[in-house]
Amino acid sequence: MKVKSWEKDGVSILEPSGKLMGGPDTGELDEKLYALLGRGAKKVVIDLGQTEWINSSGLSILIHHWKKFQDAGGSLRLANLTQRIEKILVIARLTSVFECYDSLDLALASFK
Numbered sequence: 851m852k853v854k855s856w857e858k859d860g861v862s863i864l865e866p867s868g869k870l871m872g873g874p875d876t877g878e879l880d881e882k883l884y885a886l887l888g889r890g891a892k893k894v895v896i897d898l899g900q901t902e903w904i905n906s907s908g909l910s911i912l913i914h915h916w917k918k919f920q921d922a923g924g925s926l927r928l929a930n931l932t933q934r935i936e937k938i939l940v941i942a943r944l945t946s947v948f949e950c951y952d953s954l955d956l957a958l959a960s961f962k
Contacts, residue, residue: 853878861893861958862886867900872907883915883926892924895957899930904938916948925949929957 851868866879879896886894896912898904904912912928919926927949931939939945951957 851875851878853882855882859958859961861895861961862891863895863897863954863958865897865900867902869902870898870904870908870911872905872911876908876911880911880915883911883918887915887918887922890922892919892922893961894919894924894926895929895951895954896926897929897954897957898932898935899954901932901935904935909938909942909944913944913947925961927951927957927960929954 851866851870854865854867856863864879864882869875870879883894912926916926929951930953931950936945936950939948939950949957949960951960
């Protein structure tokens, strides 16, 4: 898994590509999210449009960091969920936890 990262309009954006399945697959995403927390980032969007699959370990990473950002007074939001990933989030009832947006632009606009 590779994770692109950049910032736009004061929002940190992470775009993982590949499979989000724990272990080495999520190591880079986990590290980048911890780095953002360490720098005091308050607005983060994870763009899942290039993520092929997510399992319970990947969900655990997202939930863990969602909670960390909430505790730090920030917000972690999701964008561009594929049909497969959205279905998993719905089944796990996580769409009521995460703020999910159909596009990166909508996720960015939600911070204004």
